[in-house]
Amino acid sequence: xxxxxxxxKIILVLTMLGITLLIATYSTYAERKVAAFLQDRLGPDRxxxxxxxxxxxxxxxxxxxxxxxxxxxxxxxxxxxxxxxMFTACMTGAAIPWGTELHIFxxxxxxxxxxIDIGILYIIGFVSMGVYGIMIGGWASNNKYSLxxxxxxxxxxxxYELAMGLSIIAVVMMSGSLSLKEIAAQQSGMNWNxxxxxxxxxxxxxxxxAECNRAPFDLPECETELIGGYHVEYSSMKLGFYLFAExxxxxxxSAVIATLYFGGYNFxxxxxxxxxxxxxxxxxxxxxxxxxxxxFVFMWIRWTLPRFRYDQLMxxxxxxxxxxxxxxxxxxxxxxxARNNGF
Amino acid sequence: xxxxxxxxxxxxxxxFCIGVFGVLLRRNAIVVLMCIELMLNAVNLLFVSLSxxxxxxxxxxxxFFIMVVAAAEASVGLAILVMVYRNTRSVDIxxxxxxxx
Amino acid sequence: MMDNIPFLIFxxxxxxxxxxxVTARNPVYxxxxxxxxxxxxxxxxxxxxxxxxxxxxxxxxxxxxMVLFLFVLxxxxxxxxxxxxxxxxxxxxxxxxxxxxLVVLAGSMxxxxxxxxxxxPEAGEIGxxxxxxxxxxxEFVVPFEISSILFLAAMVGAVMIGKKExxxx
Numbered sequence: 368x369x370x371x372x373x374x375x376k377i378i379l380v381l382t383m384l385g386i387t388l389l390i391a392t393y394s395t396y397a398e399r400k401v402a403a404f405l406q407d408r409l410g411p412d413r414x415x416x417x418x419x420x421x422x423x424x425x426x427x428x429x430x431x432x433x434x435x436x437x438x439x440x441x442x443x444x445x446x447x448x449x450x451x452x453m454f455t456a457c458m459t460g461a462a463i464p465w466g467t468e469l470h471i472f473x474x475x476x477x478x479x480x481x482x483i484d485i486g487i488l489y490i491i492g493f494v495s496m497g498v499y500g501i502m503i504g505g506w507a508s509n510n511k512y513s514l515x516x517x518x519x520x521x522x523x524x525x526x527y528e529l530a531m532g533l534s535i536i537a538v539v540m541m542s543g544s545l546s547l548k549e550i551a552a553q554q555s556g557m558n559w560n561x562x563x564x565x566x567x568x569x570x571x572x573x574x575x576x577a578e579c580n581r582a583p584f585d586l587p588e589c590e591t592e593l594i595g596g597y598h599v600e601y602s603s604m605k606l607g608f609y610l611f612a613e614x615x616x617x618x619x620x621s622a623v624i625a626t627l628y629f630g631g632y633n634f635x636x637x638x639x640x641x642x643x644x645x646x647x648x649x650x651x652x653x654x655x656x657x658x659x660x661x662x663f664v665f666m667w668i669r670w671t672l673p674r675f676r677y678d679q680l681m682x683x684x685x686x687x688x689x690x691x692x693x694x695x696x697x698x699x700x701x702x703x704x705a706r707n708n709g710f
Numbered sequence: 711x712x713x714x715x716x717x718x719x720x721x722x723x724x725x726f727c728i729g730v731f732g733v734l735l736r737r738n739a740i741v742v743l744m745c746i747e748l749m750l751n752a753v754n755l756l757f758v759s760l761s762x763x764x765x766x767x768x769x770x771x772x773x774f775f776i777m778v779v780a781a782a783e784a785s786v787g788l789a790i791l792v793m794v795y796r797n798t799r800s801v802d803i804x805x806x807x808x809x810x811x
Numbered sequence: 812m813m814d815n816i817p818f819l820i821f822x823x824x825x826x827x828x829x830x831x832x833v834t835a836r837n838p839v840y841x842x843x844x845x846x847x848x849x850x851x852x853x854x855x856x857x858x859x860x861x862x863x864x865x866x867x868x869x870x871x872x873x874x875x876x877m878v879l880f881l882f883v884l885x886x887x888x889x890x891x892x893x894x895x896x897x898x899x900x901x902x903x904x905x906x907x908x909x910x911x912x913l914v915v916l917a918g919s920m921x922x923x924x925x926x927x928x929x930x931x932p933e934a935g936e937i938g939x940x941x942x943x944x945x946x947x948x949x950e951f952v953v954p955f956e957i958s959s960i961l962f963l964a965a966m967v968g969a970v971m972i973g974k975k976e977x978x979x980x
Contacts, residue, residue: 444843485940488866495874499846502881506839514885521882525875545940713818713858716920721822723916725829731909732833735897740884741832741841747876748829748845751852754868762859767946770864774947777871778958782965784876788883789969795887 379480383460391614392422394662401666429607437600441507448504449601449608455497456615462486463622464548466632466651470644478632478651479548486547487535490623491528494578498524500612501580505597516596519586519677523577526684527584531574533692534567537699538627551631556638559630566695568628570688575620577684579613582669586677621661622654629657718759725752739794739801743787750780817858824851842881849873863940 396411396418403410411418436445463486466478483489498521505517538560542550554560561568577584588596598609625631632650640646675683729752732745754773761769791801798805828851831844849872856865897905947955 444839483862485863485866488863488870492866492869492874495870495878498874498878499843499881502878502885503843506885518882518885521878521885525878525882528874713815717818717822718855719920720917721825723913723920724826727909727913727916728826728829728833730912731905734905734908735833735902737895737897738838740880741838744832744841744845744880747872748832748848751849751872754864755852755855758856758859758861758864762861767942768950770861770943771946771951773864774867774943775951775954775958777867778961781871781876782961784879785969786965786972788879789972792883792887793972801887 375474375476376480379476379478380461383465383480384457387457387460387615387618388611390618390658390662391611392426394614394617395425395610396422397662398666398669401663402670405667405670426607429604432603434603434605435600437509439509440600441509444503444507445600446605448500448507449605449612450500451503452497452500452612453608453615455493455500456612456619459490459493459619460622462489462547463619463626464551464631465622466654467647468643469647469651478647482546482548485545487539487545487550487627490547491532491535495524495528497578497612497616500609501597504601504609508597508600510600512594513597513599516588516599520580520597523580523584523586523680523684526681527574527577527688530570530684530688530692531578533689533696534564534570534574535627537564537567537692537696540696540699540703547626547631551626551633554630555633557630557635559628559633561628564628564695564699566691567699568624570692570695571628572624573683573688575624576665576668577680579616579620579665581613581617581665583672583674584680585669585674586680617662617665618658621658621665624661625654625657715759715763719756722752722756722759725749725755737802737804739791739803739806740788742803743784743791747780747784750776817854821851821854821858824848825855838884839881842877842884845880846873846877849877863943 399421400410400418402408411421414420414424436442461480462483464479464482469476469478501520502517505513505520508514538550539545541560541563542553544550544553550560576582580586580588586596588598598606601609632654634649634653637646637650640649726749729745729749732748733742736742736745754776757769757773757776761767761773794806795801825848828844828847832841832848835841835844849868853865853868853873856862856868896902
């Protein structure tokens with residue numbers, strides 16, 4: 368029994384890691400296509416039908432590029448930086464419920480890798496660890512532009528983590544649990560948290576953009592001021608790791624947004640489906656449809672909005688989002704207390 | 711898990727002494743602050759292990775408060791050090807004996 | 812004896828990285844070693860069935876406080892080996908005094924009444940967030956509220972200290 372569980376978990380971990388990497392790979396393709404669509408162009412269309420093999424070609428190019436390690440850099444930290452970024456990005460997926468259960472060849476597969484009863488804290492922990500990859504890489508390059516990028520990234524992420532945590536607290540107060548499985552299970556049907564927490568959702572989404580260093584908050588890597596930000600000195604697959612980690616973070620934050628605010632794997636009228644096998648697969652598909660939608664929104668925003676100035680970014684974080692998040696939290700607390708007392 | 715409590719006690723004593731050693735050894739005020747964090751964490755380890763072995767939640771609650779104090783201490787301490795650096799261009803603790811002279 | 816292996820591994824990492832923190836010439840390496848120490852300590856907390864403290868340790872120490880340290884080091888550009896080493900005599904006496912403290916601590920602990928806490932850690936109940944929360948908001952609610960005032964004071968203090976003084980006319 369124990370061994371069967373272990374094998375099941377290992378298979379699940381490898382599958383989810385594979386899916387994560389695959390989606391991250393094709394996010395690069397999707398990003399180019401979305402950009403092309405929004406700018407009325409064609410986008411990549413040479414490699415394979417509709418340019419579908421473009422990510423493979425990009426990866427091949429990345430691998431064969433010359434690998435440079437600057438002479439004045441801290442060599443070990445320079446190598447460690449992208450590794451840490453990638454590691455923390457991949458670790459967060461473990462606590463997300465990817466569905467209830469799947470029935471494959473007679474087996475029932477529980478779709479959550481680790482049902483931690485403090486899953487949401489685990490995710491916050493690893494997200495806050497992600498800043499080390501950027502800081503170490505930017506500092507070890509021994510280049511002032513990359514150092515600026517690293518400093519910007521760290522102050523931005525610290526500032527936006529606060530508002531993010533405060534908006535999560537409102538969700539936690541509503542559901543009364545820190546376990547993502549529990550939070551997802553409570554939103555069955557159309558009983559999604561976003562109907563009760565619209566302000567919290569907007570704050571969380573903005574902070575997720577900032578945490579992923581996505582436009583309009585991509586100041587750590589803004590080309591016009593910092594050439595390329597923290598990864599200026601990186602080349603070859605190390606650069607690839609940084610870019611890849613950004614897409615993985617985007618995928619994971621879309622998954623977290625879907626789980627916290629948009630019902631996770633739940634979809635409307637799911638009670639009408641009687642077969643548990645079919646239900647399992649449909650829930651899995653529903654979750655991924657939501658994730659793809661949010662990835663699309665991320666890209667849509669990137670190619671629509673201009674970049675903030677740095678002082679505007681800090682003003683938005685500290686003077687708008689945090690007070691709004693506190694307000695949201697206080698209102699939620701008042702409503703929860705009123706409900707518990709029978710009003 | 712069958713680790714005797716003594717081992718946790720020795721481990722946290724050792725950690726605390728490493729922190730003390732760092733405070734005595736280093737000149738850089740920021741590293742000295744970090745060594746103090748190390749000492750606080752040695753105490754945290756002791757609290758958590760005893761709380762867990764005795765089945766009493768108060769130890770872990772106390773760790774929670776230690777973390778609160780450590781966070782406040784680090785923010786104020788670093789702010790002071792940044793100001794010291796602005797005025798003296800150094801964070802060497804040897805430079806900070808101006809009041810004595 | 813086999814049960815002890817995770818404990819021994821985590822202890823080894825803890826001590827090694829703590830020594831690294833203290834002895835690294837470059838302060839940035841000190842910060843990174845200290846982050847590893849916190850990871851190892853979180854491992855210890857998980858072994859002790861204190862999951863909540865383990866995660867909070869990571870979020871608060873590794874995710875916030877150490878980022879702040881690293882941030883200050885980078886901002887002040889203190890990453891070079893600017894620190895002149897202490898004289899040899901000083902180093903030896905520092906090691907000696909810390910070692911003597913260790914002997915005193917370990918000796919006094921040996922005689923402590925540890926018979927109260929024989930046996931293993933309790934089976935995973937106290938460390939859960941539910942139980943900790945109950946204790947925190949009933950028995951310890953006054954210290955909890957006071958700590959929020961402490962935070963406010965620290966925040967205001969840090970901002971006031973860090974503010975650039977106006978040029979005096």
